Amino acid sequence: MAFTTESRVNFRVVRFMYEAGQRLRLESVPLATAAVIYHKFFKENSLHDYDPYTIATTAIYLAGKVEEQQLKLRDVVNVCYRTLHKSKPPLEMSDKYWALRDSVASCELFVLRMMNFKVVFDHPHRYLLHYLKFIKDWFEPYRWEDLPIARTAWALLRDCYHGSVTLKYKPDHIAVAILYMTLQCHGVDVPYHYQSDTPWWKVFTEDATIGNLKDIMSDLIDIYDLETSVQP
Amino acid sequence: MQRGGGEGASGYSGGAHPTSGGHSSYRYEDLEFPFCEDSGKYEKLAKIGQGTFGEVFKARDRKTKRLVAMKKVLMENEKEGFPITALREIKILQLLRHENVVDLIEICRTKASQYNRFKSTFFLIFEFCEHDLAGLLSNANVKFNLGEIKKVMQQLLNGLYFIHSNKILHRDMKAANILITKHGVLKLADFGLARAFSVQKAGQPNKYTNRVVTLWYRPPELLLGERNYGPPIDMWGGGCIMAEMWTRAPIMQGKTEQNQLQLISQLCGSITKEVWPTVDKFDLFAQLELPQGQKRKVKERLKAYVKDQYALDLLDKLLTLDPSKRLDSDSALNHDFFWTDPMPSDLSEMLSQHKTSMFEFLAPPRRPGQRPMPHAQNQNIQRPTHNPDLHVERVY
Numbered sequence: 001m002a003f004t005t006e007s008r009v010n011f012r013v014v015r016f017m018y019e020a021g022q023r024l025r026l027e028s029v030p031l032a033t034a035a036v037i038y039h040k041f042f043k044e045n046s047l048h049d050y051d052p053y054t055i056a057t058t059a060i061y062l063a064g065k066v067e068e069q070q071l072k073l074r075d076v077v078n079v080c081y082r083t084l085h086k087s088k089p090p091l092e093m094s095d096k097y098w099a100l101r102d103s104v105a106s107c108e109l110f111v112l113r114m115m116n117f118k119v120v121f122d123h124p125h126r127y128l129l130h131y132l133k134f135i136k137d138w139f140e141p142y143r144w145e146d147l148p149i150a151r152t153a154w155a156l157l158r159d160c161y162h163g164s165v166t167l168k169y170k171p172d173h174i175a176v177a178i179l180y181m182t183l184q185c186h187g188v189d190v191p192y193h194y195q196s197d198t199p200w201w202k203v204f205t206e207d208a209t210i211g212n213l214k215d216i217m218s219d220l221i222d223i224y225d226l227e228t229s230v231q232p
Numbered sequence: 233m234q235r236g237g238g239e240g241a242s243g244y245s246g247g248a249h250p251t252s253g254g255h256s257s258y259r260y261e262d263l264e265f266p267f268c269e270d271s272g273k274y275e276k277l278a279k280i281g282q283g284t285f286g287e288v289f290k291a292r293d294r295k296t297k298r299l300v301a302m303k304k305v306l307m308e309n310e311k312e313g314f315p316i317t318a319l320r321e322i323k324i325l326q327l328l329r330h331e332n333v334v335d336l337i338e339i340c341r342t343k344a345s346q347y348n349r350f351k352s353t354f355f356l357i358f359e360f361c362e363h364d365l366a367g368l369l370s371n372a373n374v375k376f377n378l379g380e381i382k383k384v385m386q387q388l389l390n391g392l393y394f395i396h397s398n399k400i401l402h403r404d405m406k407a408a409n410i411l412i413t414k415h416g417v418l419k420l421a422d423f424g425l426a427r428a429f430s431v432q433k434a435g436q437p438n439k440y441t442n443r444v445v446t447l448w449y450r451p452p453e454l455l456l457g458e459r460n461y462g463p464p465i466d467m468w469g470g471g472c473i474m475a476e477m478w479t480r481a482p483i484m485q486g487k488t489e490q491n492q493l494q495l496i497s498q499l500c501g502s503i504t505k506e507v508w509p510t511v512d513k514f515d516l517f518a519q520l521e522l523p524q525g526q527k528r529k530v531k532e533r534l535k536a537y538v539k540d541q542y543a544l545d546l547l548d549k550l551l552t553l554d555p556s557k558r559l560d561s562d563s564a565l566n567h568d569f570f571w572t573d574p575m576p577s578d579l580s581e582m583l584s585q586h587k588t589s590m591f592e593f594l595a596p597p598r599r600p601g602q603r604p605m606p607h608a609q610n611q612n613i614q615r616p617t618h619n620p621d622l623h624v625e626r627v628y
Contacts, residue, residue, distance in 0.1 A: 065316045066323065068428065073312050105313040109352060112314060113268040117322050117339045 003226050006047055007163065011223075011230050013038065013052045014162045020083040021060055024071055028158065029125055034063035035161035036121050041114060043167060053084060058107040066119045077101050124166065127175035128157055131204050135179070138191050153182040156220065163223045169216050172205045177216035271340040271355050274302060281593045288593075290360060299360035300337060304353060321423045322356065324400055332391030334411060334421040335359040361411035361419055363583070365473065367590030369407060369480045374586060378540060379577030381477045382569065386576045387418035388470060393561035395420065396463040401429050403444040405469025407476055408592040416579025429462055445469065447492055448482040452503060453555045455493050456514040464555035467564070471550030478537035494523055500553050501528030508554035542569040 014035050021031045037059040042052065057080040064071040077100050081091045091097050112119070132150050156178045160166060166174060180201060183190065190200040201208060274291040281288030286306040292299055305318045325336035337359060341352040365384070368374045376384070388410060395402060402409075403425040411419040425444050437460035444465075445454060451468035453461055475483045484499065486492030497503055502524050503511060511517050530551050531544045538544050546569045552558040559567070570576060 061313065065314070065319050070316055105311075108313040109354075113341060113352070116268050118326065119319075120323050120326065 003222075003229055006042070007226060008230050009047055009052060010039065010042065010164070011162050011226050013056045016053065016080075016083060017056050017060055018158075020057075020076075020080045023079050023083065024060070024064075024075060026060065026064065026071070027067075027069055028154075029123060030063045030067035030069050031060075032123050032125065032158075032161055032166070033067055033119070033121055034059040036123075036166055037062060037111065037115065037119060039161075039164045039167055041111060043164065044114065053080075054103060054107055055111065056080075058104050058111050061104060062108050062111060062119065073101060073104065077104060121166075122171045124157060124171040124175040124178070127172045127204070128153060128178060131175055131179050134204070135190060135200070140191075143188075147186050147188060149182055149186060149188075152185060153178050156182060159223060160220055163219060163226065165216060165219045165223070168219070169212070170205075170208075173208045173212050174216055176201045176205050176208055177213045177220070180213055181217050181220065269338065269340050271302070271342050271353070273340070274300060274355075274357070276302070279593075280589070280591050290589075301358040301360050302340075303356040303358065305356065307353070317424055318354070318356075320427055324423050324426050324428070325356075328395060328398060328400065328423075330391065330394045332387050332418055332420060333394065334361070334419040358421070359419075361421070362414040363412045363586075363590045364408050364421075364592055365410035365412060365418075365476075366407035366592035367595050368412065369476060370592070370595045371586075371590055372480075374582075374590070376477060376582070377574075377577075378543075379574040380579050380582055381543075382574070382576035383416070383579055384412075384418060384477060385470075385474050386565065386570050388420070388473065389561045389564050391418065391420040392463075392466055392470060393565060395426075396466070396561055399428050399430065400426055401461075401463065402426050402466045402469075404446060405466050405473065406446045406449045407473055407482070410473065412579070412583070414580070414583055416583050447489065448472070448485050450489075450492060451555065452493065452496050452500075452553050455489050455496075456503075456511070456516045456520075458514065458555075461555065463560060464558040467550055467558050467560065468555075470561075470564070471547055474543075474550065475534055475538075475547055478534070478543075483534075490520060493520065496553075497523040497526045498529075499533060500530055500551055502526040503553055510556075511554070540569070542567070542572055545569070 017034055017038065018031065021034065026034070034056075038052075038056050041050075041055050041059070057076060060080065061071060061073060061076045064076075077097065078091055081100065091100070132153060136144055157175075160174065160178070169177075193200045199210070201213070273294055275294050277290045277292060279287060280290045280301065281303075286304040288304075289302045290299065291302045305315065307315065322336070322339065325334070329335070335358065337357045340355045340357055343352070392402070400423075402420060402423065404422055409420070409422040411421045413419070427440065429440070430438065439459045440461065442454045442457055442459055442461070445451070449469040449472045451465050454465060472483060484492065484495040486495050493503070501507065503517070503522055505512055507528075530548045534544060534547060538547065546559075546564065546567045549559040549567075550564065
């Protein structure tokens, strides 16, 4: 499958964001917010006009504020620089440091204006958490213990931010699709689902259709194909 | 940032060019922000507020002629970028849409140019409300009857119920932050100190700052250093404001935090383990010399101003020392005060007699410590000298 240059760049940049985010101990929801800010920004703007790594760094810093896990601008600048320039010595307190710091601070205002200050997003995380807790009770306890369903689902959710899936679909639909895919990966069915008239996921989101879920899953699979086509 | 000479070095892009920008034909000033409009669309009319948060102006949309309030975002501490307090206020107001919460219309900015070192100024644009409660109460010509007081309190509690059920704490309840439109609709305003709260996770108490809430409205738990607080802190302020509806001036005008605790003890009785079983968890409780042997005199003291028994009872329950026993907004709304005659009545008729805007900012300053309420059995509570002629700004 052929991928656009944009989606390859975006994949790499989000991978960079996740690496830097982990070093900054940024939790999963703020990290998801950072990725959405990044994707939204480049949905409206061209990668030719703005440096994606500056926008990504700014998105990390801004997401920390939005999600009440505020990071120090100094740490963000240092960690992002180090993550991006692995072979270079760490950043020193120099004019360059101050210039980078200033550029992220100004860029934050710029991104806020671009987003019209709408930087709160409804992520699939809380939906997925609820659904997982819910279906856990449908399984025999020993069966559930055997399967890393929650871990797989959480990993899928994290990975889906490498593409713009979360911009295209409703958060509860994404959560259901991820759960659906997780169960398929582990080759299990929701217990007793064949005895029921409605599919199990209709309990969670009434307005989702099997077509919706399949679209989301196919987008998810594309992200993994994209990964193999992007140089490490 | 490549486009825009004002942004300075990027250095992030692949490391190939530590400084980018400046080699583009675009100019930063010429950038268009399709979603964030220029503040020039509003015409500033008058300054109506000033505080630590910044300046507030009354303004008019040049096109639609709609009146708005413009609140400038202070960017003093710009070392850490856009202030997190302003971001919280914006986030919270975007989330909260309710009749009794002030409506954020949009956010505007000035154009960045060489004159402001390419730093835009941001303004929060709110619907315009004609009065604030502090302004109304300091004007002796404004008289609230019991039904109207009930309406004010009912709307105030409705607003608090709404924000608390959305897991938001206001953290700066005071009469000046309660806006009232000329139609008598009350709006909670100034969410500059507000934040989201969560229920304490097992073994992990929340650590919020306790340097919040204007001193005169600050509840005892904050004064004792609580950092794991919740909605009761706003309810205390609600109680103080309710009393003010009759006394017309803040009821406890402390000069220092310790003095405030003394005033609270004199009104609500000594702070002891008997009335507040968990109070000894605060270090300050042991360290401070708090008044001992004080009897609780909330009803007794306020009786001189408040004749209604239900009102006194509600006040007593809002001004409860132990936050876990303090009335919440839901129970307060169910209190008999709101369900007995005279029933809450519309404010618009009374307000229609007043053609000028009344804001605390436009009224003479209320100096702390002037005629504080405690000690005095028979001393009248008054707002510091007041001259209604000073409210010169005409609204209509």
